[in-house]
Amino acid sequence: xxxxxxxxxxxxxxxxxxxxxxxxxxxxxxxxxxxxxxxxxxxxxxxxxxxxxxxxxxxxxxxxxxxxxxxxxxxxxxxxxxxxxxxxxxxxxxxxxxxxxxxxxxxxxxxxxxxxxxxxxxxxxxxxxxxxxxxxxxxxxxxxxxxxxxxxxxxxxxxxxxxxxxxxxxxxxxxxxxxxxxxxxxxxxxxxxxxxxxxxxxxxxxxxxxxxxxxxxxxxxxxxxxxxxxxxxxxxxxxxxxxxxxxxxxxxx
Amino acid sequence: xxxxxxxxxxxxxxxxxxxxxxxxxxxxxxxxxxxxxxxxxxxxxxxxxxxxxxxxxxxxxxxxxxxxxxxxxxxxxxxxxxxxxxxxxxxxxxxxxxxxxxxxxxxxxxxxxxxxxxxxxxxxxxxxxxxxxxxxxxxxxxxxxxxxxxxxxxxxxxxxxxxxxxxxxxxxxxxxxxxxxxxxxxxxxxxxxxxxxxxxxxxxxxxxxxxxxxxxxxxxxxxxxxxxxxxxxxxxxxxxxxxxxxxxxxxxxxxxxxxxxxxxxxxxxxxxxxxxxxxxxxxxxxxxxxxxxxxxxxxxxxxxxxxxxxxxxxxxxxxxxxxxxxxxxxxxxxxxxxxxxxxxxxxxxxxxxxxxxxxxxxxxxxxxxxxxxxxxxxxxxxxxxxxxxxxxxxxxxxxxxxxxxxxxx
Numbered sequence: 001x002x003x004x005x006x007x008x009x010x011x012x013x014x015x016x017x018x019x020x021x022x023x024x025x026x027x028x029x030x031x032x033x034x035x036x037x038x039x040x041x042x043x044x045x046x047x048x049x050x051x052x053x054x055x056x057x058x059x060x061x062x063x064x065x066x067x068x069x070x071x072x073x074x075x076x077x078x079x080x081x082x083x084x085x086x087x088x089x090x091x092x093x094x095x096x097x098x099x100x101x102x103x104x105x106x107x108x109x110x111x112x113x114x115x116x117x118x119x120x121x122x123x124x125x126x127x128x129x130x131x132x133x134x135x136x137x138x139x140x141x142x143x144x145x146x147x148x149x150x151x152x153x154x155x156x157x158x159x160x161x162x163x164x165x166x167x168x169x170x171x172x173x174x175x176x177x178x179x180x181x182x183x184x185x186x187x188x189x190x191x192x193x194x195x196x197x198x199x200x201x202x203x204x205x206x207x208x209x210x211x212x213x214x215x216x217x218x219x220x221x222x223x224x225x226x227x228x229x230x231x232x233x234x235x236x237x238x239x240x241x242x243x244x245x246x247x248x249x250x251x252x253x
Numbered sequence: 254x255x256x257x258x259x260x261x262x263x264x265x266x267x268x269x270x271x272x273x274x275x276x277x278x279x280x281x282x283x284x285x286x287x288x289x290x291x292x293x294x295x296x297x298x299x300x301x302x303x304x305x306x307x308x309x310x311x312x313x314x315x316x317x318x319x320x321x322x323x324x325x326x327x328x329x330x331x332x333x334x335x336x337x338x339x340x341x342x343x344x345x346x347x348x349x350x351x352x353x354x355x356x357x358x359x360x361x362x363x364x365x366x367x368x369x370x371x372x373x374x375x376x377x378x379x380x381x382x383x384x385x386x387x388x389x390x391x392x393x394x395x396x397x398x399x400x401x402x403x404x405x406x407x408x409x410x411x412x413x414x415x416x417x418x419x420x421x422x423x424x425x426x427x428x429x430x431x432x433x434x435x436x437x438x439x440x441x442x443x444x445x446x447x448x449x450x451x452x453x454x455x456x457x458x459x460x461x462x463x464x465x466x467x468x469x470x471x472x473x474x475x476x477x478x479x480x481x482x483x484x485x486x487x488x489x490x491x492x493x494x495x496x497x498x499x500x501x502x503x504x505x506x507x508x509x510x511x512x513x514x515x516x517x518x519x520x521x522x523x524x525x526x527x528x529x530x531x532x533x534x535x536x537x538x539x540x541x542x543x544x545x546x547x548x549x550x551x552x553x554x555x556x557x558x559x560x561x562x563x564x565x566x567x568x569x570x571x572x573x574x575x576x577x578x579x580x581x582x583x584x585x586x587x588x589x590x591x592x593x594x595x596x597x598x599x600x601x602x603x604x605x606x607x608x609x610x611x612x613x614x615x616x617x618x619x620x621x622x623x624x625x626x627x628x629x630x631x632x633x634x635x636x637x638x639x640x641x642x643x644x645x646x647x648x649x650x651x652x653x654x655x656x657x658x659x660x661x662x
Contacts, residue, residue: 052428057326059428077430086430097422099432104420109364112357119424 028139028155031174036070036134038178039209043068046205046232047078052120055222061118062230070131072243076251077118088117088127089248095124098248105245114166121194121215121225133170136163142171151176167193175201179208192218205232257565261572264545275541276581279635282534283585284592286527286631291593292601293523295622297516302480304512305505307443310347310380310474311483313508314339314490317499319471320508325354325426325464329500332470333457336373339473342493343486347476349376352460352469356423356431358403358453360411367407369421369453371460371470374398380476383441383454390415390439397458402439404449413437419453425465433463527631531638539642542574546646553650554658567647574643582632590628596621 044067051060062079076087085100095108113124137157145152153174159165168188173181183196194217198210211229241247265272305311314335316327329335336350352371357364374393378384383402384392393400401419413419418434425431435455443449461467477486483504491502506513546553553566600618607617 054326057428080429082429099422099430101430101432102420102422102434104434106357106359106364106420106422108357109366112364112366115366116424118430119428 028141028153029134031141031153031178032137032139032155032157032172033134035172035174035178035180036131038207039180040067040070041234043236043238044205044232044234045236045238047230049228049230050118050120051226051228053222053224053226055220059119066238066242068238068243073127074243074248075127086118087248087251089243089245090127091243093132095127096245096248103249105249121217121223126215132163132165133157133172136160136165137170147175147181152181177208179210181210194218199226204229205234207234257569258572261569261576264569265573265577268545271541271544272577275538275577276584278534278537279578279581279639280585280588282530283582283632283635284589285530286635287586287589287628288592289523289527290631291589291621291624291627292596292619293520294624294627295601296619297520298480298622299619301505301512301516304445304509305480306476307382307386307445308448309505309508310349310476311480312475312477312487312490312502312504314473314475314494314500314502315471317501320501320503323353323471325424325471328352328426328466328469328471329473331468332473333373333468335495335500336376336473338495339475339490339493343475343477343489345475345477346376347379349373349380349474350457350470351472351474352457352464352466353471354423354431354460354464356421356453358407358411359420359422360413360417362412363410365407365410365451367451367453369423369455369460369464371455371457371464371466373457377454380474383443383448386441386443387439388442390437392439393454393456394438396456397462398456399433399435399459400438401435401453401455402441403437403453404451405440405442406446406450407453408437408440410450415440421453421463423464425463426467426469427465429465431464433459435459527634531635534635535638535642538574538578538639539645541577542570542643542646545573546570546649550653550658550661553653554655554661557653557655558659563651563653566650570647570650571640571643574639574646578636578639582636586628586632590623593621593623593628597623 044065046065048063048065049060050063051058060080061077061083064076064078065073067073071090071092073090074087075089077083077085085098087098089096089098095113096105097108098105108124115124116122117124117127137159140156140158141153142156143154145154153176155172155174157170157172159167159169166187167185168190169186171182171184171186173183175181179198179201181198181201184192185194187193194215196213196215198213200210200212201208202211204211209229209232212226214224214226216224239252241252314329316329319327332350332352336348340346340348350373354369356367356369358367358369359365372381372393374396378392387402388405390402393402401421403413403419408414411419415437417437419437420434421432423431441449455463457470461469475486475490477483487502487504494500494502556566557563597620600620602618
């Protein structure tokens, strides 16, 4: 009888602990969701320069990027000429790449998703799974601050035990108008591995966005990848057939 | 000293049967050790050599830092010329240039991340057994041919066969997209799971073209005549490299440290077994010595009374044990050497070894190598341990009092 009683008490305690959320979790999750929605909008089109910097070497590519909703994006290289026409299509976290040299579409296997995307410091996953941050993590508001007179929220996101994520945690700084200022990636020993920082925020395409962002590997300060947004439009009408494999191979825009 | 030595010799033959029994225990242990140690060392050498001959070679010239961080940008410029230079320098023809990269390999059915290596088709067969292990189709024909060979596990995973097209997608040296479609002309079975699952080879020229390498490459692989010469050869190559170039010559121990470590671990665990054997033998010897001291209490008492110093009697007992051990070891080493010599000529094999050997890419018979080290290592350890054991009976003599001892049993 006493054994059973103890057991029930323990079960009850566990149940209560499991259901009580830490303070402000919902608010933090909403913040992250809002920031991601603000960043992607209902749809977007942009032209960006991606610069990959290494100690003895640097390379810049110009890309055109289309996104629609949370699940669809298309990236196409337009310069340098050697790489023009290469493209990446993302639909539902699945990734395909096309290269005109071989005139073939290749699906990126999940085992390659943590590999570098086009030789940059972004992994395929960074490009593909931005909204995982909303659905596969628990969020906690760990601080607030101000920058240039505006309020900044600091949210810590820890992936669910079952989530297919390599990171131990991610820390995101979000301005009060939902502009993402910083996104830091920690490994499972909670050591900072890389950090995406907004270096410049400007009005473009009808709203404030981070026009210069830099992904910095922490172990080597001289290795980074920078994204410079040259042109952007949001909430525009993008035809549904943009995000198809046939369009990846034969551009209609 | 002379008389003590002779006395010791005569003493051990006072009980011929007991002496012979102890002797045979020592001889048996020594013979087993000689055989086992030789077998172990020989199979290590064979294993290392055959593993290296598959792919890595005995040594490689690489750009500094490439080993720990294999970045495609870290290269050897004008690599073919350096390859010929190393060929001249060493007088070996088994020198081959390789360029390496990572790529996504895909067929109609599937995609996998793999390693792509561009090889000098003319020389690759001299440093690596892979060209000879192509089980379906053929090896690469010339340095600029548009074709590929791949491991059989990868081919199975990609559902590709000889004659079908393989698509490679990666990043070139200048950061550009490297992509090509080539027909598979051969499929190899190297016996190494790693290579069979993850390796695609292209002709060097084709690789350099696809990965925007120019005349650059990543490694110059050298295979010497035997494992013993590797150190000298590495030094020779190191000193022959152009002065001031950021290149390093790395022997196989640096290239695949895991191989050496696995062998050291096996060697250490082998010695647990040998030490147990030696300890058991030592106890039986200790028993004999202790008996012979205890049963001769009266004799030692008389010797002490006649003026012999305890130290001298102790020395006598020590010499008896050393005689016995040396005699046993001599017989054991002779028997062991004869056995080793037989397998040196005919090769050693045991049932089921052929399959196992084929799997690990080992020869089906191991030729035992006659080396002074492997023949004497085991017996030396036995000698040291038994000498240490013989100290105890020898030191006991110091405790004897002449009068009591003479009245003893």
